[in-house]
Amino acid sequence: MRCAGAVLAVLLVILAISCAEEAEREALLRIGEQELGVDDFIEYMGDVHPEIKAPIEEEVLHTFLREFEERKLLTYGAARSGVVPPRDAETEIERESGMIARFLTEEANKSGALEIDEESIMELYRKRYGEQRARIRSIFFDDEAIARRVHDTVRRYPNRFERYMQEHNTERITAEGIGQGAMTRHNMPEWLSEKVFALREGRVSELINFGDGYVIVQLQEYLQPQPLDEVRSLLYDELAAGKRDELRRNVAADLRGRLESEFNPQLAVDILTDSRDKEERQQ
Secondary structure, X not given: OOOOHHHOOOOOOOOHHHHOOOOOOOOOEEEOOEEEOHHHHHHHHHHHOOOOOOOOOHHHHHHHHHHHHHHHHHHHHHHHOOOOOOOOOOOHHHHHHHHHHHHHHHHHHHHOOOOOOHHHHHHHHHHHOOOOEEEEEEEEEOOHHHHHHHHHHHHHOHHHHHHHHHHHOXXXXXXXXXXXXXXXXXXXXXXXXXXXXXXOOOOEOOOEEEOOEEEEEEEEEEEOXXXXXXXXXXXXXXXXXXXXXHHXXXXXXXXHHHOOEXXXXXXXXXXXXXXXXXXXXXX
């Protein structure tokens, strides 16, 4: 029996498993008395990552498998500690997410793992915003010959820069303000910031190879560092997100060490890769 590859989403190349001969069910993940197989992982991917299309690289597959293991460990740990699912949860994924959120909140309250002090805010501020800024604008090109012609002109006549921006930047670049506005070195790759922040005010950069095309940058003016009060909430949110991720990893690692668990990700990799190969040979 052959599945229509065009309709398969998410590893639902994986659905090739449904179409292939059923092998004896082996445990992908065991946690205490709970046993989960590759089909449980497939179902998880369909529910949580429906946007992922097959085929999928093995390295990426391993990332999703680790995510799956961590989620199941946290759900199991939450249940063992007496956490109950939210009453308004309608799906298994919503029930798990609600339990994990409550469980991690309890763990954070015990350890103070989510507390953010002023020193941490100041340290991140110095890293992100405590440096000179520059207001810049940029022109993007796909064609090297056109880029070089415009570059020669704006080097001699910088006052024409905006005109060429309007002529060559796409609607998306203009609408999203890509390459425009106040920037710090943190906002750019190091190799690019070195070129931009070496410019004097009003000057135009060299023609810079950028991805599949080219860009010309004009440094309009240098600005003072952004005041802390203007970015405090952004800094707090970034630190809080990092602490939540760290807490989640640490709690999962603790559970992995304390619970009787066994995880065999290669089982899923072998089955799904084999199914993908069969599907590709049939097409």
